[in-house]
Amino acid sequence: MASQQPDSSSAHRSNARVVTWCMAGVVGMFAFGFALVPLYEVFCEITGINGKTGGRYEATAPAVVDESRTVTVQFLASTGPDMEWEFRPMVRSVDVHPGESVTVNYFASNPSAVRMVGQAVPSLSPSEGTLYFHKTECFCFNQQPLDAGESVEMPLVFIVDPELPEHITKLTLSYTLYDQGQPAAVSGAEKTINNNG
Amino acid sequence: MSAVADTHAQDHHHGPAKGISRWLLTTNHKDIGSMYLIFSFAMFLLGGSMAMVIRAELFQPGLQIVQPEFFNQMTTMHGLIMVFGAVMPAFVGLANWMLPLMVGAPDMALPRMNNWSFWLLPCAFLILLSTLFMEGGGPNFGWTFYAPLSTTYGPPSTTFFIFAIHIMGVSSIMGAINVIATILNMRAPGMTLMKMPLFVWTWLITAFLLIAVMPVLAGVVTMMLMDINFGTSFFDASGGGDPVLFQHVFWFFGHPEVYIMILPAFGAISHIVAAFSRKPLFGYASMVYAVGAIALLSFVVWAHHMFTVGIPLAGQLFFMYATMLIAVPTGVKVFNWVTTMFRGSLSFEAPMLFSVAFIILFTIGGFSGLMLAIAPADFQYHDTYFVVAHFHYVLVPGAIFGIFASAYFWLPKWTGHMYDETLAQTHFWLSFVGMNLAFFPMHFLGLAGMPRRIPDYALQFADFNMVSSIGAFMFGASQLLFLFIVVKCVRGGKKAPAKPWEGAEGLEWTVPSPAPYHTFATPPEVK
Numbered sequence: 001m002a003s004q005q006p007d008s009s010s011a012h013r014s015n016a017r018v019v020t021w022c023m024a025g026v027v028g029m030f031a032f033g034f035a036l037v038p039l040y041e042v043f044c045e046i047t048g049i050n051g052k053t054g055g056r057y058e059a060t061a062p063a064v065v066d067e068s069r070t071v072t073v074q075f076l077a078s079t080g081p082d083m084e085w086e087f088r089p090m091v092r093s094v095d096v097h098p099g100e101s102v103t104v105n106y107f108a109s110n111p112s113a114v115r116m117v118g119q120a121v122p123s124l125s126p127s128e129g130t131l132y133f134h135k136t137e138c139f140c141f142n143q144q145p146l147d148a149g150e151s152v153e154m155p156l157v158f159i160v161d162p163e164l165p166e167h168i169t170k171l172t173l174s175y176t177l178y179d180q181g182q183p184a185a186v187s188g189a190e191k192t193i194n195n196n197g
Numbered sequence: 198m199s200a201v202a203d204t205h206a207q208d209h210h211h212g213p214a215k216g217i218s219r220w221l222l223t224t225n226h227k228d229i230g231s232m233y234l235i236f237s238f239a240m241f242l243l244g245g246s247m248a249m250v251i252r253a254e255l256f257q258p259g260l261q262i263v264q265p266e267f268f269n270q271m272t273t274m275h276g277l278i279m280v281f282g283a284v285m286p287a288f289v290g291l292a293n294w295m296l297p298l299m300v301g302a303p304d305m306a307l308p309r310m311n312n313w314s315f316w317l318l319p320c321a322f323l324i325l326l327s328t329l330f331m332e333g334g335g336p337n338f339g340w341t342f343y344a345p346l347s348t349t350y351g352p353p354s355t356t357f358f359i360f361a362i363h364i365m366g367v368s369s370i371m372g373a374i375n376v377i378a379t380i381l382n383m384r385a386p387g388m389t390l391m392k393m394p395l396f397v398w399t400w401l402i403t404a405f406l407l408i409a410v411m412p413v414l415a416g417v418v419t420m421m422l423m424d425i426n427f428g429t430s431f432f433d434a435s436g437g438g439d440p441v442l443f444q445h446v447f448w449f450f451g452h453p454e455v456y457i458m459i460l461p462a463f464g465a466i467s468h469i470v471a472a473f474s475r476k477p478l479f480g481y482a483s484m485v486y487a488v489g490a491i492a493l494l495s496f497v498v499w500a501h502h503m504f505t506v507g508i509p510l511a512g513q514l515f516f517m518y519a520t521m522l523i524a525v526p527t528g529v530k531v532f533n534w535v536t537t538m539f540r541g542s543l544s545f546e547a548p549m550l551f552s553v554a555f556i557i558l559f560t561i562g563g564f565s566g567l568m569l570a571i572a573p574a575d576f577q578y579h580d581t582y583f584v585v586a587h588f589h590y591v592l593v594p595g596a597i598f599g600i601f602a603s604a605y606f607w608l609p610k611w612t613g614h615m616y617d618e619t620l621a622q623t624h625f626w627l628s629f630v631g632m633n634l635a636f637f638p639m640h641f642l643g644l645a646g647m648p649r650r651i652p653d654y655a656l657q658f659a660d661f662n663m664v665s666s667i668g669a670f671m672f673g674a675s676q677l678l679f680l681f682i683v684v685k686c687v688r689g690g691k692k693a694p695a696k697p698w699e700g701a702e703g704l705e706w707t708v709p710s711p712a713p714y715h716t717f718a719t720p721p722e723v724k
Contacts (some may be wrong), residue, residue, distance in 0.1 A: 004523035011382050012297060015306050015307060015380045015382055016383070017376045018306075018374070018377055018378040018381055018382065018504070019307070019374055019378065020375070022370075022374040022377060022378075022408055023374070025408045025409065026370055026408055026411075026412050027412075028412075029408070029409055029410070029411075029413055030412035030413070030416050031411040032412075032416075033412060033415070033416025033417060033446060033449075034416055034420075036413075036416075036442070036445065036446050036449070037420075037431060037442065040439070040442050040445060044439075047509070049507075049508070049509050049512070050439060050441060051507075052439075070652065080434075080435055081349070112216070119435060121434050121435060121437075127507060127509060128509065158528075176434065176435075178434070178435030179435070180435070
């Protein structure tokens with residue numbers, strides 16, 4: 001062992017270097033795990049692959065309506081776990097021409113004995129169509145408070161982009177309504193949640 | 198450092214400390230390696246008994262022995278214990294014992310951290326196992342703990358499960374750092390990287406994989422922790438999160454993890470096949486590059502576990518082809534092992550039997566993996582017993598047989614005695630037949646549509662399930678024979694020479710058997 005004395009101090013230094021580099025790798029990969037969250041959000045926003053439709057759409061140019069094409073848009077509604085509201089679309093499906101602005105209503109009512117807040121989260125199928133489905137007005141942009149026994153018709157205004165790929169003839173828009181608790185527990189019932197579009 | 202060196206010099210004369218403090222405070226790589234191996238075998242038996250509960254329940258259709266809630270906890274705990282408690286610590290134990298001997302180092306580079314990383318493990322598993330006795334039971338959401346099943350719908354004990362995973366992760370990371378430091382800094386003079394034994398190479402690459410993905414696992418369970426306890430919405434759709442994100446992050450860890458569990462076995466098998474063929478290993482350099490290629494590819498295939506969540510066509514094609522690409526370096530390795538045996542002077546002692554079974558059965562598991570990689574076909578196989586058959590074919594004859602082969606190969610070096618060859622071959626044949634009886638019918642069950650993780654099944658699956666259960670009981674019982682063989686070998690037996698296998702090569706065979714408490718105080722010269 002004594003003969004190794006000079007070696008072992010240099011070995012000690014290089015061990016310290018290896019440990020430092022490895023710990024940097026560990027910290028970096030831990031951070032990378034969390035960085036996957038915003039990366040995933042951005043990736044999905046650009047590609048639309050998780051079916052989350054975007055936020056409020058501002059038309060850049062007056063839309064040209066493509067009368068030659070018809071796209072069927074179907075509407076679904078479901079409620080999250082333990083959400084006792086009644087929630088349904090007023091129409092099951094509409095046929096639209098790409099480029100035209102269409103309004104449909106969803107119906108929600110709160111049968112419980114307390115004032116509650118709901119939040120609708122959209123999902124579009126096929127996900128390939130997500131980027132071509134624009135909402136100019138949607139109840140899902142905000143949380144929806146309802147008094148006990150109150151009911152409401154909530155508007156959705158959308159435009160199907162004329163650029164929608166030819167092979168897509170049908171789009172299905174599904175909303176899930178989640179219980180956000182009672183208003184007292186929620187700071188600002190009208191607050192907008194990121195990414196809910 | 199000089200103080201440490203002095204203590205070592207003293208130990209040199211006195212040998213190991215006496216009593217319990219030898220094991221609690223030891224910094225000796227052989228002691229720590231033995232503790233890792235004993236711990237992992239205990240976990241193997243525990244996880245195995247949970248598998249026995251599962252197979253007993255599935256012996257006949259209908260619910261007979263356990264309730265579905267408990268069945269779910271058994272499938273979950275079986276997976277967690279086998280992955281994190283049995284396979285991974287067993288390989289760390291082999292690394293602790295063999296790496297210093299193979300590279301000609303006196304000990305691991307960071308002996309005190311080594312002690313710490315071992316003793317964290319029993320703590321982590323005590324916490325994990327204690328959840329079984331808590332109100333609401335232990336984890337019941339499968340070892341993959343998908344959100345929101347594990348967050349919104351998980352039992353109250355999930356927070357303890359998360360904490361246990363954190364501790365295991367810290368332990369694995371410290372173990373990996375130690376391995377890297379040992380291999381990079383402690384090699385004997387003259388041992389260049391491309392002269393390192395393959396077990397050393399595969400462990401070096403495994404250690405890098407551990408450092409890359411264990412922090413991601415820690416990250417994903419931390420996100421779960423925050424979703425459960427601090428009101429965040431990483432995976433909660435109602436708050437703007439996305440459950441599919443969980444699967445992406447989890448499998449970014451999960452896929453490299455499966456290579457963490459197999460690469461060290463590749464290394465050990467390479468030594469054993471060469472030794473019992475009495476030929477040098479065919480294609481050393483290509484073996485090293487193949488392992489590197491497998492490790493790199495393992496980072497870009499994770500979504501093949503989640504084809505059914507609705508990945509766009511381009512994504513499915515990418516992950517399908519990337520996955521199939523892994524068959525190429527794996528094929529190189531299988532080719533090299535077979536070519537090593539070709540025209541060799543073969544003999545079939547227990548380590549070789551396990552190694553040959555490894556090559557054949559792992560290849561079968563690899564092929565069913567290729568079937569699963571075909572995205573359009575995966576929709577049929579997903580979450581069926583076909584998947585269960587596939588990963589048990591790569592893990593049992595892959596990782597577990599690799600560990601058995603290594604244990605028999607190096608037992609004479611560890612204990613100084615030869616094990617009982619007749620009993621060991623009996624152990625092999627019972628394991629081989631039991632394992633195939635247990636898992637081969639699962640392929641048919643899966644193709645016929647039997648879903649995994651369900652305590653009951655339709656009547657037409659009854660016969661295959663009964664065969665499967667009988668095989669599982671046989672495999673399980675034969676592991677008690679292994680315990681007996683090892684105990685017998687530790688207590689006595691034919692004296693083992695320094696090199697008990699005539700075809701074996703490497704520095705570990707230059708030290709006497711049993712390996713003295715301190716070896717290579719003066720580094721050997723490698724030419």
